[in-house]
Structures are given as C-alpha cells and as structure tokens.
Amino acid sequence: MLQEKEFALTERQKRELEYHREYARQHTALLKKPFSWDVLEHPSDRWWNAYWQMYDHLTKLKLEGKRVLVVGCGFGDDALRLAKLGATVFAFDLCPDSLNIAKALAIREGLSVTFDNMAAESLAYEDNFFDVIIARDILHHVDIPLAIREIKRVAKPGGLLIVNEIYSHSITNRIRQSAFVERFLYPKMQRLIYGADTPYITQDERKLTELDIEEIVKNSNKPNSEKYYNFLVTRIVPDRFVAFSKVDRLLLIMLKPIAHFLAGRIFFSIQIAK
Numbered sequence: 001m002l003q004e005k006e007f008a009l010t011e012r013q014k015r016e017l018e019y020h021r022e023y024a025r026q027h028t029a030l031l032k033k034p035f036s037w038d039v040l041e042h043p044s045d046r047w048w049n050a051y052w053q054m055y056d057h058l059t060k061l062k063l064e065g066k067r068v069l070v071v072g073c074g075f076g077d078d079a080l081r082l083a084k085l086g087a088t089v090f091a092f093d094l095c096p097d098s099l100n101i102a103k104a105l106a107i108r109e110g111l112s113v114t115f116d117n118m119a120a121e122s123l124a125y126e127d128n129f130f131d132v133i134i135a136r137d138i139l140h141h142v143d144i145p146l147a148i149r150e151i152k153r154v155a156k157p158g159g160l161l162i163v164n165e166i167y168s169h170s171i172t173n174r175i176r177q178s179a180f181v182e183r184f185l186y187p188k189m190q191r192l193i194y195g196a197d198t199p200y201i202t203q204d205e206r207k208l209t210e211l212d213i214e215e216i217v218k219n220s221n222k223p224n225s226e227k228y229y230n231f232l233v234t235r236i237v238p239d240r241f242v243a244f245s246k247v248d249r250l251l252l253i254m255l256k257p258i259a260h261f262l263a264g265r266i267f268f269s270i271q272i273a274k
C-alpha cells in the first residue's frame, strides 16, 4: 500500500484531500468490478464524446516506449489505459486512498505504472522528463498557474500536454450565476443529471474559463485539435442520452465560431515550448 507522504498542504489542498479520501472510501467496490478497455478498441466510434475523442488522439500518437505522466490520476483509469497502449506511465494524485485503488487495479491487470503521492503544484519529477502529459478533469481542482509551471518544467521541450476539462466561458458563467438559473433551472437540472446521487463537486473546484486556457497555452504553439463539447449535455441533459449527445456535438461543430461561448467541456493538446 502507498504510504501517505508528509508534505505541507495549502488549505485548498487539505479540503480536496479530505473530500477525495471519503470519495475513495465510497468507491472501493471498483476493485471487484472488471476494468473497461472499450475506449481503446474503437475510440473514433464515439465522435460526440470528448473522452473517446481524447483516446482517438492518444492511440494515434504511438505511445509505445514514450514516458507519459497522468496528472491527478484518481483511481488510475487513464494510467492503466496508457500502460496498456505501451507507454511508460507515471501517475500521481493528492489522495493516497485513490492511489491505493489505482495501484491495486494495475497489479490485478498485470500493468506496470509508477504511482506517486504528490500535489500538482509541486512535482518531484526532474526537469524535461516527460514526452506526453495528460490532464483530464484535474486542472479545475488545482492552482492553475502553479500546476502549469510545474507541468511545463517536467515536460521535455516539444513534449505534448493534452487537456480534457470542464469549461465555461466567463460570459456564460454570468448567465449561469443569474437568479433564474441558480434558483430555478439548476436544481431541476441537478435532479435530472444526478438523480438521487450526491453530485461529485468539491468546494473549491471551478470550471476552466477562456482565461485559464490562455494561461495554459501561453508561450506554447497554438493548440492542436482544440475541440468544444457539451453545450446542453451534462448541463441540462445527462450524457447517457446518446441521440441528444450527438445532436449537441453537431450543433457545436456547426456553430464553431461561437462554440467557445457555448461549450461545457474543452479538449486540446499543445506542444510545450521552453
């Protein structure tokens, strides 16, 4: 089992850690379920889904033998999938309980991954170490400028940073914060999306805005394959409604010039310049 390391945590990190320790305790049943490799088989099949599109991109990168880092790996889904693709995978998370689940799954699946307990804002890896770095649903939990500085430090010059995150343009956020949405629409939507389940939202998390994206891509080449997802899906309609999800994605493709105002998720990759 991974031992919890002693490192000084910020107040925000302490709250994230406490939340995810409890979350991991509620998810130990994952160890009894089969691990899903679906997304590696035909990733282009679900062209409307950002996660599948990320794997469409990753499988084309030919990761065999490449040194890949998974930022804030949680229960290790991406770490295991990338190891299966032949990458040399390093993965870290703030929460040792989540890492214990990830490590047990990797052992069970016969995969080698180097898991570490650390915070994204202060990485223990050496400079210029990774060919590819994946940040999926993690940057909205961290101090972005500090984490990005560290990610760029540990990436090789010309290395790839692949980002797949919840997002909302700051103008759209103003609509989201209106009384109508806050008091009327949002509670109804939460019931539809989550049913009786408690939403998985930590106290400090916030969707990335266009300003965060600017901070991430600063000094790097223009993002490759920048794509926007989830206009109404996951906001008003759950993503299990497949036909609706396809229409939603088609709408964002057709409305490309304003998709950055409408979308609720962004996926892109950049080449790290040093």
Ligand SMILES: C[S@@+](CC[C@H](N)C(=O)[O-])C[C@H]1O[C@@H](n2cnc3c(N)ncnc32)[C@H](O)[C@@H]1O
Pocket (backbone or CB within 6 Å): 013, 016, 017, 020, 071, 072, 073, 074, 075, 076, 077, 092, 093, 094, 095, 098, 118, 119, 120, 121, 136, 137, 138, 141, 142, 143
């Ligand atoms: C929404 S989960 C995403 C996990 C994984 N990336 C995935 O997509 O399944 C967010 C993860 O971020 C971790 N986390 C929160 N703050 C962190 C920090 N400052 N440094 C590293 N990990 C952090 C949490 O422990 C949790 O595992």
